[in-house]
Amino acid sequence: MEDKFSDLRINAERFxxxxxxxxxxxxxxxxxxxxxxxxxxxxxxxxxxxxxIEDAGLTFRLDGAGNHSGFLKCSAENAPxxxxxxxxxxxxxxxxxxxxxxxxxxxxxxxVIHEAGLHLPTNLEAIDFSDEEGRLVGLMGSNxxxxxxxxxxxxxxxGGRSALLDGLLxxxxxxxxxxxxxxDPSTLAGFLExxxxxxxxxxxxxxxxxxVTTMTGICLYNLKFTGRADHSGxxxxxxxxxxxxxxxxxxxxxSTMVTEKFLNCTVNVGSIELMPGASNIVPQCASLILExxxxxxxxxxxxxxxxxxxxxxxxxxxxxxxxAEFIEKHxxxxxxxxxxxxxxxxxxxxxxxxxxxxxxxxxxAEVIARICPAGMIFxxxxxxxxxxxxxxxxxxxCMNGANVLLNATLRLATSQIN
Amino acid sequence: MEDKFSDLRINAERFxxxxxxxxxxxxxxxxxxxxxxxxxxxxxxxxxxxxxIEDAGLTFRLDGAGNHSGFLKCSAENAPxxxxxxxxxxxxxxxxxxxxxxxxxxxxxxxVIHEAGLHLPTNLEAIDFSDEEGRLVGLMGSNxxxxxxxxxxxxxxxGGRSALLDGLLxxxxxxxxxxxxxxDPSTLAGFLExxxxxxxxxxxxxxxxxxVTTMTGICLYNLKFTGRADHSGxxxxxxxxxxxxxxxxxxxxxSTMVTEKFLNCTVNVGSIELMPGASNIVPQCASLILExxxxxxxxxxxxxxxxxxxxxxxxxxxxxxxxAEFIEKHxxxxxxxxxxxxxxxxxxxxxxxxxxxxxxxxxxAEVIARICPAGMIFxxxxxxxxxxxxxxxxxxxCMNGANVLLNATLRLATSQIN
Numbered sequence: 001m002e003d004k005f006s007d008l009r010i011n012a013e014r015f016x017x018x019x020x021x022x023x024x025x026x027x028x029x030x031x032x033x034x035x036x037x038x039x040x041x042x043x044x045x046x047x048x049x050x051x052x053i054e055d056a057g058l059t060f061r062l063d064g065a066g067n068h069s070g071f072l073k074c075s076a077e078n079a080p081x082x083x084x085x086x087x088x089x090x091x092x093x094x095x096x097x098x099x100x101x102x103x104x105x106x107x108x109x110x111x112v113i114h115e116a117g118l119h120l121p122t123n124l125e126a127i128d129f130s131d132e133e134g135r136l137v138g139l140m141g142s143n144x145x146x147x148x149x150x151x152x153x154x155x156x157x158x159g160g161r162s163a164l165l166d167g168l169l170x171x172x173x174x175x176x177x178x179x180x181x182x183x184d185p186s187t188l189a190g191f192l193e194x195x196x197x198x199x200x201x202x203x204x205x206x207x208x209x210x211x212v213t214t215m216t217g218i219c220l221y222n223l224k225f226t227g228r229a230d231h232s233g234x235x236x237x238x239x240x241x242x243x244x245x246x247x248x249x250x251x252x253x254x255s256t257m258v259t260e261k262f263l264n265c266t267v268n269v270g271s272i273e274l275m276p277g278a279s280n281i282v283p284q285c286a287s288l289i290l291e292x293x294x295x296x297x298x299x300x301x302x303x304x305x306x307x308x309x310x311x312x313x314x315x316x317x318x319x320x321x322x323x324a325e326f327i328e329k330h331x332x333x334x335x336x337x338x339x340x341x342x343x344x345x346x347x348x349x350x351x352x353x354x355x356x357x358x359x360x361x362x363x364x365a366e367v368i369a370r371i372c373p374a375g376m377i378f379x380x381x382x383x384x385x386x387x388x389x390x391x392x393x394x395x396x397x398c399m400n401g402a403n404v405l406l407n408a409t410l411r412l413a414t415s416q417i418n
Numbered sequence: 419m420e421d422k423f424s425d426l427r428i429n430a431e432r433f434x435x436x437x438x439x440x441x442x443x444x445x446x447x448x449x450x451x452x453x454x455x456x457x458x459x460x461x462x463x464x465x466x467x468x469x470x471i472e473d474a475g476l477t478f479r480l481d482g483a484g485n486h487s488g489f490l491k492c493s494a495e496n497a498p499x500x501x502x503x504x505x506x507x508x509x510x511x512x513x514x515x516x517x518x519x520x521x522x523x524x525x526x527x528x529x530v531i532h533e534a535g536l537h538l539p540t541n542l543e544a545i546d547f548s549d550e551e552g553r554l555v556g557l558m559g560s561n562x563x564x565x566x567x568x569x570x571x572x573x574x575x576x577g578g579r580s581a582l583l584d585g586l587l588x589x590x591x592x593x594x595x596x597x598x599x600x601x602d603p604s605t606l607a608g609f610l611e612x613x614x615x616x617x618x619x620x621x622x623x624x625x626x627x628x629x630v631t632t633m634t635g636i637c638l639y640n641l642k643f644t645g646r647a648d649h650s651g652x653x654x655x656x657x658x659x660x661x662x663x664x665x666x667x668x669x670x671x672x673s674t675m676v677t678e679k680f681l682n683c684t685v686n687v688g689s690i691e692l693m694p695g696a697s698n699i700v701p702q703c704a705s706l707i708l709e710x711x712x713x714x715x716x717x718x719x720x721x722x723x724x725x726x727x728x729x730x731x732x733x734x735x736x737x738x739x740x741x742a743e744f745i746e747k748h749x750x751x752x753x754x755x756x757x758x759x760x761x762x763x764x765x766x767x768x769x770x771x772x773x774x775x776x777x778x779x780x781x782x783a784e785v786i787a788r789i790c791p792a793g794m795i796f797x798x799x800x801x802x803x804x805x806x807x808x809x810x811x812x813x814x815x816c817m818n819g820a821n822v823l824l825n826a827t828l829r830l831a832t833s834q835i836n
Contacts, residue, residue: 232688233634266651
């Protein structure tokens, strides 16, 4: 890398001021933020981000999917663009680092390069992808850019149809616009995303930087155990077909089985609904969302069949009927090998320790990887806390991550992929 | 009993026509009815009942708690009134016999006695108690009549404050009116309620009539298991504090324990809520409603302490915090001994087999027993099904029950308590 590039560093004070400012928008008062996609707090964060882009002398852009970005022309008009970014929305009662760190670091990288007056082979763009966390569609902004959304996806979105329509209205968007946000892959030079690890591995091994190699595969099912509704006071215990027993037995057994027999895999039942839901009626149905993740495809498939078999077994044991409704499945994805090397070199050149990691979470980078070389930089998460107000990354690590993002950006922009 | 009384019988055809008519109001199309208190269907059923009262030449009465009744003057103006009745509301997606059978039988008894032109030592009243099933307050109408409701009860009703206010508005009622429905005990000669058993005992022993001796005691708690919210993909299984595991383990173990070790007792968990409730967040809290019932007070107390200890043990096992919020407790109640004898004699004089039973469910009779001698007549429930569209009682048994109600009414009204 040229000398004039390798000396560039993030403006620590400005970056930190930005981070503190965004952490106040939708603050839950306990260190976390509550900024679900297109909520009042999220819309306020978007307005704030737009203002920061304009204050920095960058060109503000808004696409039909609600993605906000700041554009920095460092090259010819028709040169490809290197995208940097993440997302400003959060899960309900989430943490202040997840997503926001990557968006603000991207903005800061563009400001530093803008101030340095560098001319590069690519243009640069710092982007805030809309609805990453799945309140409406999930990874909506990045999927729209990648052209991975269809009218069908919007007709049956994860958060329900009315939440989507309401959200779009609140943000001044519409469905046709979402599909129009698709970009021509030839216009993109690549994508880099800085993000907290959301797991404990970097902290436990006292390492600075994680280079993401693979995104864990995921599979979701709606499992419905059905028994019989009965009066809870008059129906003898041994005559009941209580759906809650099948669901409870499955939840317990699935957790034990994955903990003991599926290394690096996870299972989660984040919601259970008993129906009809009255204190004096034996539950007829117990409906739950089963989520499972594995870093390799073979393991994901084996985990899926094992857990479905387990659910069937538990239903049979309690004389219940089981319906397993498939929701979605995403096989594990490998990040671009060349970009992984660029991130490793960037970290090494800054004297930072690094390790290869798989990501247990979904990210916009996984989606954008479909249309251009993409990579992810992880920084440590204290205690591995994530999707929680306890989420915390020491500021030193945030700075390390932002400087790796800056250095890797310059390497990628100047095509030093190896 | 005088001969002119003992020959009186229910008008089978009219009674059945009424029962078929009311079963259509709020019919769920599968043999059940959906008539939660003050829903459109319930209001329609109330209007229909009022019309039947007026068609029969009885005096229609409405009190401030929304109780509808038909009054038959068979005695002096200041003579006490013998109340007969039950309720026309249902649980969501409930059965067509629970409550409605008792109200229509009471109406039919009054019509038969009216037609016979009998003069009795008491007046008679067929009553439909409002909100028995607990959508708003639970046993609201009978508690109002018994003077057991306070402003405090209405300030924190079982179904929530807004549901109560909305329900009252829909029915043209108000809170002050509810409290005004209290009756002077000296005006009441007694209360009789015909009801389906809601359990399998009469059917299993091929018996016609159950004479209720005791109402099972009940105790309700809100149990809240609290762990920690974490990202479901990035938090290793063994590092989680998953609240769903404590709740699941408790639900399973409580059911097994009560089935094996607490004869004639029941436990039910009719609703569970996981929070924050997202598929990709490890549940921080699992909140459930625990309901337990036992026919003797000692057993109820032992069951309560055993299950709370079990919940604590399961919380500790999964490293969770447990909060047990007491909701309410009602000790088992004995029905009036004299009225029990009247019902037995009535059944015997009609050649019907009978047995003493405790009731596993709450009933208006339990509440009215606080202010006057009260008794309950049970008829068989096929398969013990209850609070379900599968609820079914053969018509022969309904007729038997209504004739026992008529016969017992005449015995009670003429003070043949033994």
